[in-house]
Amino acid sequence: MTSQEIFEQVKKKKSFLCVGLDSDVNKIPHFLYDTSDPVFAFNKEIIDATHDLAVAYKPNLAFYESMGVSGWNTLEKTVNYIRYNYPDIFIIADAKRGDIGNTSNLYARAFFDAMDFDAVTVAPYMGEDSVKPFLTYVGKYVILLALTSNKGASDFQYMAEDGERLFEKVIKNSQEWGDSENMMYVVGATKAEMLKDIRKIAPKHFLLVPGVGAQGGSLAEVARNGLNSKCGLLVNSSRGIIFAGNGEDFAAKAREAAQEVQSEMAGLLSEANLL
Numbered sequence: 621m622t623s624q625e626i627f628e629q630v631k632k633k634k635s636f637l638c639v640g641l642d643s644d645v646n647k648i649p650h651f652l653y654d655t656s657d658p659v660f661a662f663n664k665e666i667i668d669a670t671h672d673l674a675v676a677y678k679p680n681l682a683f684y685e686s687m688g689v690s691g692w693n694t695l696e697k698t699v700n701y702i703r704y705n706y707p708d709i710f711i712i713a714d715a716k717r718g719d720i721g722n723t724s725n726l727y728a729r730a731f732f733d734a735m736d737f738d739a740v741t742v743a744p745y746m747g748e749d750s751v752k753p754f755l756t757y758v759g760k761y762v763i764l765l766a767l768t769s770n771k772g773a774s775d776f777q778y779m780a781e782d783g784e785r786l787f788e789k790v791i792k793n794s795q796e797w798g799d800s801e802n803m804m805y806v807v808g809a810t811k812a813e814m815l816k817d818i819r820k821i822a823p824k825h826f827l828l829v830p831g832v833g834a835q836g837g838s839l840a841e842v843a844r845n846g847l848n849s850k851c852g853l854l855v856n857s858s859r860g861i862i863f864a865g866n867g868e869d870f871a872a873k874a875r876e877a878a879q880e881v882q883s884e885m886a887g888l889l890s891e892a893n894l895l
């Protein structure tokens with residue numbers, strides 16, 4: 621998918637929402653336990669209830685891997701369900717991978733060949749040879765962790781050398797490996813005040829921004845500092861949407877929560893003259 625195609629979806633849906641499918645089997649409504657694949661049944665209802673409000677879905681691999689083989693099966697069914705029913709939607713594997721070259725090759729094959737993800741999150745710590753194998757797939761994206769939303773982000777990511785912080789080095793140096801058609805960056809919504817600086821060094825790239833909703837980041841601050849001329853933002857909310865309710869009406873509650881975010885996004889896109 622090209623960045624222009626993502627932008628077309630943003631304009632059509634007036635939304636840059638990414639719904640995080642962090643579908644914790646212990647938190648889904650208990651009546652779903654009667655089905656053969658409770659997490660898939662949950663995901664399917666969430667997706668059907670929110671697909672017209674979201675431009676992306678982001679299953680976090682931990683919630684699937686922790687269930688063993690059946691979790692992988694659920695993940696694959698979820699990806700195929702989105703791809704078949706809602707082909708315009710961008711699908712992100714939040715896997716935070718990256719290893720020496722030959723191993724990264726196989727990670728890339730796992731997410732882009734064996735499964736049909738559009739993008740995978742990758743940790744940049746192991747450098748160029750750990751990232752490049754993901755960049756050889758046309759129309760697919762690496763989303764490099766740059767400035768993360770968690771407290772521990774300050775342990776390493778702000779360390780500076782010659783006035784340049786580590787997350788800035790990651791963003792600048794990695795632009796020699798790929799471009800805005802195969803690379804995006806993770807920037808936490810809880811670090812929204814940094815987005816103006818980040819836009820100076822990555823004006824064109826899409827940024828995946830987790831941290832609104834349950835982590836308390838401000839959507840308005842993210843948009844005002846981070847929107848570019850093609851939107852350039854995919855703002856993720858997981859728990860705030862998928863666990864908005866946990867009764868029989870859980871999907872309707874998720875829709876209400878998504879609608880609230882989407883309607884704020886529509887206002888912010890229009891304020892930025894992007895609609």
Ligand SMILES: O=c1ccn([C@@H]2O[C@H](COP(=O)(O)O)[C@@H](O)[C@H]2O)c(=O)[nH]1
Binds near residue numbers: 767769830832856
């Ligand atoms: O810096 C980061 C990178 C990834 N995440 C992931 O995004 C979601 C956030 O979930 P919420 O429930 O909306 O808080 C989750 O999968 C994280 O692992 C992040 O939060 N921050």
